[in-house]
Structure formats: C-alpha cells, structure tokens
Amino acid sequence: xxxxxxxxxxxxxxxxxxxxxxxxxxxxxxxxxxxxxxxxxxxxxxxxxxxxxxxxxxxxxxxxxxxxxxxxxxxxxxxxxxxxxxxxxxxxxxxxxxxxxxxxxxxxxxxxxxxxxxxxxxxxxxxxxxxxxxxxxxxxxxxxxxxxxxxxxxxxxxxxxxxxxxxxxxxxxxxxxxxxxxxxxxxxxxxxxxxxxxxxxxxxxxxxxxxxxxxxxxxxxxxxxxxxxxxxxxxxxxxxxxxxxxxxxxxxxxxxxxxxxxxxxxxxxxxxxxxxxxxxxxxxxxxxxxxxxxxxxxxxxxxxxxxxxxxxxxxxxxxxxxxxxxxxxxxxxxxxxxxxxxxxxxxxxxxxxxxxxxxxxxxxxxxxxxxxxxxxxxxxxxxxx
Amino acid sequence: xxxxxxxxxxxxxxxxxxxxxxxxxxxxxxxxxxxxxxxxxxxxxxxxxxxxxxxxxxxxxxxxxxxxxxxxxxxxxxxxxxxxxxxxxxxxxxxxxxxxxxxxxxxxxxxxxxxxxxxxxxxxxxxxxxxxxxx
Numbered sequence: 377x378x379x380x381x382x383x384x385x386x387x388x389x390x391x392x393x394x395x396x397x398x399x400x401x402x403x404x405x406x407x408x409x410x411x412x413x414x415x416x417x418x419x420x421x422x423x424x425x426x427x428x429x430x431x432x433x434x435x436x437x438x439x440x441x442x443x444x445x446x447x448x449x450x451x452x453x454x455x456x457x458x459x460x461x462x463x464x465x466x467x468x469x470x471x472x473x474x475x476x477x478x479x480x481x482x483x484x485x486x487x488x489x490x491x492x493x494x495x496x497x498x499x500x501x502x503x504x505x506x507x508x509x510x511x512x513x514x515x516x517x518x519x520x521x522x523x524x525x526x527x528x529x530x531x532x533x534x535x536x537x538x539x540x541x542x543x544x545x546x547x548x549x550x551x552x553x554x555x556x557x558x559x560x561x562x563x564x565x566x567x568x569x570x571x572x573x574x575x576x577x578x579x580x581x582x583x584x585x586x587x588x589x590x591x592x593x594x595x596x597x598x599x600x601x602x603x604x605x606x607x608x609x610x611x612x613x614x615x616x617x618x619x620x621x622x623x624x625x626x627x628x629x630x631x632x633x634x635x636x637x638x639x640x641x642x643x644x645x646x647x648x649x650x651x652x653x654x655x656x657x658x659x660x661x662x663x664x665x666x667x668x669x670x671x672x673x674x675x676x677x678x679x680x681x682x683x684x685x686x687x688x689x690x691x692x693x694x695x696x697x698x699x700x701x702x703x704x705x706x707x708x709x710x711x712x713x714x715x716x717x718x719x720x721x722x723x724x725x726x727x728x729x730x731x732x733x734x735x736x737x738x739x740x741x742x743x744x745x746x747x748x749x750x751x752x753x754x755x756x757x758x759x760x761x
Numbered sequence: 762x763x764x765x766x767x768x769x770x771x772x773x774x775x776x777x778x779x780x781x782x783x784x785x786x787x788x789x790x791x792x793x794x795x796x797x798x799x800x801x802x803x804x805x806x807x808x809x810x811x812x813x814x815x816x817x818x819x820x821x822x823x824x825x826x827x828x829x830x831x832x833x834x835x836x837x838x839x840x841x842x843x844x845x846x847x848x849x850x851x852x853x854x855x856x857x858x859x860x861x862x863x864x865x866x867x868x869x870x871x872x873x874x875x876x877x878x879x880x881x882x883x884x885x886x887x888x889x890x891x892x893x894x895x896x
Contacts, residue, residue, distance in 0.1 A: 496766065504768035504778075505800045506857050508890055509845050512834035516845055524826035527873035572829035572842075572868060622847060622857040623800075627826045 380643050381760045383466040383477075384597035384606035387417025387590030388720040391482070394585030394706040395554050401490035402432060403440045405482025405586030410441060413588035418602065419476060424590075426474025428465055430457030431483055431710055447474035453616065454744025455657060458589075458713040459751035463612035465591045475592065481713035482586030489584075502620055514659060515571045515579055518746040521627030522573050522662045528628050529677030531665065533573055535684045537564035539661035540577050540703050542689035547700025549690065549730040554581055555704040564661075578661040580702035580711070587713045589720075598759060607723045610737065611644025611754035613637060621746045630743065632750030633670035637741065640752035641672075648673050651754070652735045653722050654694060655715035657742025658701040664688070667741050671752070695732045698722060712742045716753065723757040763835040767888050774801045776815050781889040784881045786818045788854055799854040820879035822850040822893070829866050842866055848877055848893050862894040871895075 389412035391397070391405055400408070406429065414421055427434045427445045430452035438445055449464050451457055458481055465477035484491045496503045511517045525531050541561055547553035559577060567576040597606035615635035618624055625631060641647075648671075656667035665679035673694070674682050682688075688696025697703075699718035702711045719738040721727045740753040770778040777800075780787030790797045791805035791813050798806035805813055827846035830837075837843065844860035861880060863870055877893040884890055 498766060498769040499771050501800050503766065504770065504774055507766040508768050508884075508888075509857050509859050510765070510830065510834060510837045510840065510843060511845055511857075512830060512832060512837070515832065516828055516830050519828055520845075520847060521826055523828065523868070524873055569831045569842075571831060574828075622855065627847065 378643055379463070379466045379470060379612060380610055380645065381594050381608055382470045383591050384594045384608045385589050385591055385720055385755070386597050386600065386602055386606050387413035387419070387588070388607070388717055389413045389416045390587040390714070390717055391585050394552060395583050396486055397484070397584035398487040398489060400484065400584065402482050402484050403436060403490065405484065405584065406432065406437055406480040407440050409482060409586035409588035410478055410480050413478070413590050417590040418600070419590060423476045424478045426465065426468055426477040428461040428477055428479040429481070430461065431481065437480055445474065453749035455659070455710040455712040456742045456744040456749055456751035457710060458716055459612070459740060459742065459753050460614045460749070462589065462591060462609065462716065462753055463614055463751070466609050466612065469591065469593050477591040479589040479591065480586065481588065481708070481710060483708035483710055484584045485707070485709040486582050486584045506620055506622055514746055515574055517621045519571060519574050519660055519662065520621050521624065525628045525662065526573065529680065531677070531680035533565060534561050535680030536573065536578055536661040536665070537561045538683040538686065539658065539664050540564045542683065542686055543658060543697045543701040543703045545689050546698045546730055547704035550700045550705060553700035553705045554583060555700070574660055580659050580707035581704070583706040583708050585706050585708045585714070587717050589716065594760070604724045604726070605757045607720045607755050607757055608760060609753065610646065610756050611640035611642070612752065613639025613643070614749070614751040615639070616749040617747065619745065619748050624747055629676065630666055630670050630747045630750060632743070632747065633666060633741070636750040636752040637671035640754050644754040646737060646754060650737050651694070651739045653698065653719065653732045653738040654688070654696045655719050655738070655740040656696055657712055657715055658697055658703050659707070659711070659743070661703070663743060664696065671741060690730070698727060698730045698732065712751070715740045715742060719753070719755055723755055765836040765884070767885060773803055777801050778888065780817070781881070781891055782887070784889065786820045786879055786891055787815050788818055789813045790816050797852050797854040799856050818850055818852050822848045822877055824860065824871060824873060824875045824877050824895070825849040825855055826873065827860065827871060829868070844871065846893070856891070859892045860894065861892045
C-alpha cells in the first residue's frame with residue numbers, strides 16, 4: 377500500500393493579503409484562508425469532514441468555521457507541520473476516515489493579535505539546559521551548527537548571503553512579496569549582525585498571514601471538472617530528531633531532513649533529476665543549504681558553492697523558493713504552508729512572471745522547530761494512471 | 762534590569778545541579794553501553810537502559826560549535842556580544858553553555874574544536890552554571 381497518487385490538492389489559497397495585518401486575529405487568518413481555499417476548490421464548507429491544523433487547536437478551527445468534522449489532526453511541531461498534515465490527510469482519506477480535508481495555517485507573527493508568546497518553563501529541559509545561557513529565539517539557536525558547517529566544509533558567509541540574494545531575485549518578480557528591492561552579497565554582509573554568523577538579511581521576515589489547502593482523493597479530484605489542474609501527491613515523508621538544538625547529533629546535518637527526504641523519494645519513485653522546482657524552507661540562509669545537501673541533491677559541503685553559483689536563482693537549473701521565500705516573501709512563524717502554496721501555484725501554472733516553464737514535479741521540504749521535526753512533499757500535476 | 766532565566770531542578774536533574782553547586786561537573790554514564798549522556802534522564806539516550814550511574818567529569822572538552830549573539834534578550838544587555846556554545850566534553854557528552862573570558866568575541870578568537878575547560882558561575886544561592894573558557 378502506498379500514498380502515492382492517493383490524494384490531490386484541489387484548493388490552495390492564502391489570505392487576501394500577507395505581511396502586516398493588524399486588523400486580523402489568528403482565528404480570522406485561519407478562517408479567511410479556509411474560505412478562499414474552499415472557493416478555489418469549488419466545494420461548500422459543509423463538504424469538509426476532516427480538519428487539520430497546527431498552532432491552534434483543530435477544535436477552535438471547527439468551532440470558528442461552524443462545522444462538525446468526523447476527523448481531526450492537530451499535529452503541531454513547527455513550520456513543517458503543514459507538510460506533515462498533507463501526509464496525514466492522505467492517510468486519513470485513503471483509510472476512509474474523511475473524504476474532504478481542510479488544512480489551515482494562520483499566524484499573527486508580526487502584529488500578534490490573539491497570539492500568545494509562550495514562556496519557557498524553567499523546569500523543562502530547555503528551561504534548565506538551554507535558557508540559562510542567553511538564547512533569544514531562533515537566530516541564536518537554529519543557527520548553532522553553521523560555524524561547524526563552515527569549519528568542516530569551508531562554507532562561507534558569502535555563500536550564505538547568496539541564498540538571500542537569489543531569493544530576493546525571485547521576490548522581485550512577486551508583487552505580494554514584502555521585500556522587493558534588489559540586494560547584493562555585500563548588502564547582506566554589511567547588514568546589522570544579529571547573531572554571528574547571521575546578519576539581518578540572513579534572517580527571515582516576521583509577518584502576519586494565513587493559507588489553506590483542500591485535499592480529496594485523486595479519483596475524486598479527476599472527476600470534479602476543476603478549472604485548474606489538481607496537484608497530486610507523489611511522495612511524502614516526515615521525521616523528528618530532537619526538540620532542543622543542543623541535542624542534535626550532527627550539527628552539520630539534520631537526521632530529520634535525511635529521513636523525511638528518503639521517505640518521500642522512496643514513495644514517489646522519482647529521482648532528484650526528476651525534480652524541476654524546489655521550495656526549501658528558508659528560516660535563515662543556512663536551511664536551504666542543509667536541505668540541498670541532506671536530501672541528496674548535492675554532496676555534503678557542496679551546498680554553499682551551489683548557492684553561490686546561483687543554481688536556484690532566476691535562470692538557474694533548479695528554481696528554488698520562487699515566491700521569495702521566508703527571507704523576502706513572508707514568514708509568519710510557521711512558514712511551511714506558504715512553501716506548499718507556491719509549489720501548487722507553480723504546478724498549476726499560476727506563478728505569473730516567476731513561472732517555471734513546463735514544471736511537472738516539485739518538491740517542498742522544511743523543518744519544524746529548529747532542526748527538530750522535518751517533512752518533505754513531492755507533488756505533480758501529471759494525472760498518473 | 763530583568764533577571765536572567767535560571768533553571769529550576771527537577772528530581773531527575775537534581776544530581777547535576779547539586780554537583781555544579783559544589784563546582785563538580787557530574788553527568789550520567791550508562792553501565793550497559795559505557796557511554797555518557799546529557800541532559801539527565803532516567804534512561805540512557807543511546808540504548809535506553811535504566812542501568813546508569815552518576816560520575817564526575819574532568820571539565821575539559823572542545824568547542825564543538827557556537828554563535829555570537831549581538832541581539833540580547835532582556836537581562837543580557839550588558840553581556841552582548843556573547844558566545845552561546847556547544848561544548849563536547851572529553852568523556853563524550855555535549856552541553857550548551859557560554860564561553861566566557863573573551864573581550865569582544867569574534868570568530869577568529871574562537872576556532873572550532875579549540876580546547877576549553879569549565880569555570881563556575883555562582884549565579885544565585887541555589888544555582889551554579891557551568892561556563893567554559895578557552896585554555
């Protein structure tokens with residue numbers, strides 16, 4: 377039994393705007409995204425019988441939407457949760473637990489309307505064994521392994537900066553992107569040091585926004601007469617290595633990345649050469665380098681030079697983060713949903729000026745937490761057998 | 762100025778914090794697979810055995826990886842920029858810590874795998890943190 381070609385994404389939309397939305401609460405962001413995705417899929421609210429979300433409880437989502445679903449999943453392990461929830465939705469639909477799955481994201485990361493900022497419990501492992509040493513958010517912890525990656529493989533600050541430059545070049549083609557001014561390697565290196573080796577322009581944005589997906593069986597999707605192509609699930613993987621960055625076994629490689637990627641490729645029965653578009657979650661400039669290496673697109677240590685050679689930039693041979701990424705498009709906090717949205721847009725041929733010509737297979741990959749959880753999706757617009 | 766976050770020991774971690782208070786670096790070692798592990802927990806991280814014992818470590822190790830934080834949280838304003846590091850102890854386990862004793866830390870002053878040793882920071886009557894310095 378496989379989940380390959382089990383389901384298709386038939387609805388995929390973001391909130392009307394992303395960026396600075398001080399008039400929208402967290403549940404409002406979820407609900408507006410859900411309405412937009414429902415309309416996009418051409419279904420009715422009451423068709424939804426499975427709800428999947430992260431960051432808020434699926435109970436709040438169902439209540440706010442006014443529905444009584446027969447299946448729910450609240451796996452919430454950070455930004456890749458939405459890739460994981462697509463995988464879980466596929467399993468649930470295949471098993472008959474639900475027929476029409478709604479997956480939502482909404483986060484008031486910038487305005488923090490109706491959002492809570494959880495404090496670290498001083499009795500928790502993190503409270504005892506990390507917090508006393510002055511970490512201050514992901515810039516001080518997610519980046520912990522980069523110095524060792526630099527020492528082991530010769531990765532440089534210029535190569536890291538190239539990720540920001542490449543991503544900005546895509547953002548300049550996206551009218552919805554928050555940051556659209558051109559930047560150079562020097563601009564990145566001259567931007568304010570946040571936490572060495574990360575300068576300001578090595579760090580993702582902090583924004584408000586939401587997005588949602590509607591997932592149904594591939595068979596149902598083919599028969600719906602949609603005015604846009606269904607996007608089929610070819611492969612999906614998920615994994616978790618640790619919760620705390622200090623517990624990472626190899627600081628230059630994510631075990632979760634490797635396992636999720638292997639699982640997705642095994643299910644999809646495709647090779648790296650078949651992948652024509654990638655969305656690598658870019659919380660910081662190093663995470664796409666880890667993605668490229670740990671998923672086996674290049675050997676360990678070749679990720680930095682690959683970025684410097686601009687293979688992922690407009691005109692490159694593997695377009696990467698074409699929406700402008702978390703670095704320049706938007707980053708609400710759990711960005712993974714936006715990576716999926718862009719993959720779907722590309723596979724539908726709806727990416728406008730940044731459309732990758734003839735793309736048939738795309739890959740979405742990212743972390744949850746700080747190299748804690750990980751998930752990979754391989755998607756296609758080809759209808760299969 | 763807001764206070765820095767301090768740990769509150771729990772039953773399974775108390776031997777570690779009791780040790781630091783006496784300026785002893787104590788961690789658990791598994792008697793079945795003969796490896797140290799950290800943070801403290803009832804079962805071995807490597808083989809899940811319950812046959813573990815507390816031992817005192819040398820306090821020597823190497824600078825495994827680190828960041829230099831220029832954007833301090835409340836309570837750390839006077840310290841910035843400061844080094845948050847992962848130290849690999851000579852006996853094998855790793856822990857998060859601060860590298861202290863470097864004025865204006867920069868990467869050239871902090872080579873990866875440089876030897877380090879523990880220094881004790883008595884931050885309250887109850888809590889002593891293990892910090893490290895280059896040797």
